[in-house]
Amino acid sequence: MNARLALDRLLESQTGIEVTRGGIDASVDAFLARRLNELKLVSLEDYLPRLSAQSGELEVLLNAITVTHTWFMRDPGQLSIVSSLLERREPAGPPLRVWVPGCATGEDPYSIAMLAEQASRAVEVLGSDINSAALRRAAAGVYGSWSVRDIIDVERYFERGERSTFNIAPRLKRHVRFERHNLLEPVLPGDWDLVLCRNVLIYLSRERARGVVERLAEALAPGGYLLLGASEVVFEVPQQLEATYVAGRLALRRVAGSAKMRAVPPAASSLVARAPGRAWEAPLPALPRSAVDIAEHRPPAAAPSPSPGVDSLLTRGHDHLDRSELPEAIIEYELAAELDPTRAEPHMYLGIALYLNGALEAALHELRAAVFLDAALWPAAFYLAVCHEGLGQLEEAQREYRHVVRVAARGAGPSLPRRHSAWHDDLLDLARKRAGSAA
Numbered sequence: 001m002n003a004r005l006a007l008d009r010l011l012e013s014q015t016g017i018e019v020t021r022g023g024i025d026a027s028v029d030a031f032l033a034r035r036l037n038e039l040k041l042v043s044l045e046d047y048l049p050r051l052s053a054q055s056g057e058l059e060v061l062l063n064a065i066t067v068t069h070t071w072f073m074r075d076p077g078q079l080s081i082v083s084s085l086l087e088r089r090e091p092a093g094p095p096l097r098v099w100v101p102g103c104a105t106g107e108d109p110y111s112i113a114m115l116a117e118q119a120s121r122a123v124e125v126l127g128s129d130i131n132s133a134a135l136r137r138a139a140a141g142v143y144g145s146w147s148v149r150d151i152i153d154v155e156r157y158f159e160r161g162e163r164s165t166f167n168i169a170p171r172l173k174r175h176v177r178f179e180r181h182n183l184l185e186p187v188l189p190g191d192w193d194l195v196l197c198r199n200v201l202i203y204l205s206r207e208r209a210r211g212v213v214e215r216l217a218e219a220l221a222p223g224g225y226l227l228l229g230a231s232e233v234v235f236e237v238p239q240q241l242e243a244t245y246v247a248g249r250l251a252l253r254r255v256a257g258s259a260k261m262r263a264v265p266p267a268a269s270s271l272v273a274r275a276p277g278r279a280w281e282a283p284l285p286a287l288p289r290s291a292v293d294i295a296e297h298r299p300p301a302a303a304p305s306p307s308p309g310v311d312s313l314l315t316r317g318h319d320h321l322d323r324s325e326l327p328e329a330i331i332e333y334e335l336a337a338e339l340d341p342t343r344a345e346p347h348m349y350l351g352i353a354l355y356l357n358g359a360l361e362a363a364l365h366e367l368r369a370a371v372f373l374d375a376a377l378w379p380a381a382f383y384l385a386v387c388h389e390g391l392g393q394l395e396e397a398q399r400e401y402r403h404v405v406r407v408a409a410r411g412a413g414p415s416l417p418r419r420h421s422a423w424h425d426d427l428l429d430l431a432r433k434r435a436g437s438a439a
């Protein structure tokens with residue numbers, strides 16, 4: 001076995017991380033080039049023996065290659081579940097006990113503390129991660145403006161620090177603590193009312209992710225909830241969890257039961273069968289940003305042309321989608337949308353992928369952003385319409401179908417890759433029928 005393959009296997013066995021996911025392999029390459037030089041080692045073969053499970057070197061490696069991207073109030077639709085669980089509790093009752101594994105730099109745990117304050121309920125949050133450097137930043141609670149971009153009332157929760165940083169208010173910090181923890185190891189004890197583990201399993205091999213979900217289920221108090229990222233609801237879940245809806249979103253609740261595995265039902269009844277399938281019969285989820293937010297971050301008209309990286313990320317996303325590799329497609333589209341939030345196509349593809357996975361509300365956010373950025377991108381409006389249909393919002397759906405027909409009639413066609421041109425006529429045809437049926 002070559003040394004690089006041995007390293008990848010070691011990472012998978014120690015952490016569950018599969019380097020082919022989310023571009024981690026490129027981070028490993030970059031890390032190795034730098035680290036071998038620093039350690040004055042000639043080859044990877046010389047480096048491997050330093051990576052024992054208990055070694056500091058494994059920690060250095062993990063700190064460099066894990067994807068710690070996160071921000072406050074990520075996926076507000078899903079966080080409304082947390083608000084709802086908080087509000088169900090007695091105002092003077094015991095605190096909601098929340099564990100956030102894979103919390104990276106701490107934005108999710110602190111967001112929960114903010115939601116608890118909004119709901120006037122007590123909360124105790126434990127954030128954990130395998131990345132010790134991220135946890136140090138979490139404990140410091142000092143953030144840049146990009147992290148807080150989705151917080152409406154920033155002054156309420158942060159103190160302004162030096163160099164325009166945002167420091168978490170000490171009163172929020174008191175409810176949150178952090179601990180290093182590897183999800184492959186036994187769970188952190190706590191009889192948790194809620195485990196919020198978002199956008200972590202997508203980086204793990206399927207086998208490891210399944211084991212993690214089983215252990216997280218065991219860590220819940222009876223009646224406790226497990227929330228995974230929107231793209232992660234496709235994982236099989238243990239029998240002791242049941243799929244349920246809270247605040248209109250999918251949540252998994254701990255019930256008494258056997259350990260037999262079963263598949264999670266889709267988050268919402270899907271219209272995919274009625275929409276033309278072709279290469280789009282796949283998919284999954286992600287991270288919404290509002291159109292307002294995008295407007296605020298819009299570059300001036302003379303901004304440089306889009307980064308070429310976006311196109312290659314989109315191409316990789318399409319490849320995954322065509323092979324029905326949904327979490328992988330989502331990751332690529334998310335990265336593309338993050339790299340250039342002002343381009344409409346990444347939002348559209350992310351929205352379509354989310355829709356196909358049944359994450360309708362998250363899809364709505366992305367598709368709205370796409371239409372906002374480019375009203376002529378009518379396939380985005382089409383999927384916006386079917387999302388509205390799926391949510392029972394028929395007037396909104398009709399409005400979008402009519403928009404599709406109007407844009408197409410003006411001949412203002414989107415310039416999309418040729419590989420997707422086949423479904424244009426089908427979608428347009430369907431939009432005409434549905435818009436017509438409302439007249």
Ligand SMILES: C[S@@+](CC[C@H](N)C(=O)[O-])C[C@H]1O[C@@H](n2cnc3c(N)ncnc32)[C@H](O)[C@@H]1O
Pocket residue numbers: 014015016017066067068069070071074101102103104105108128129130131134181182183184197198199200203229
């Ligand atoms: C993209 S961040 C997710 C942050 C946040 N939950 C969110 O959704 O925005 C993924 C995190 O998972 C962590 N992670 C990956 N493998 C892990 C493991 N085996 N045990 C614990 N944390 C892990 C990474 O270090 C990283 O900080």
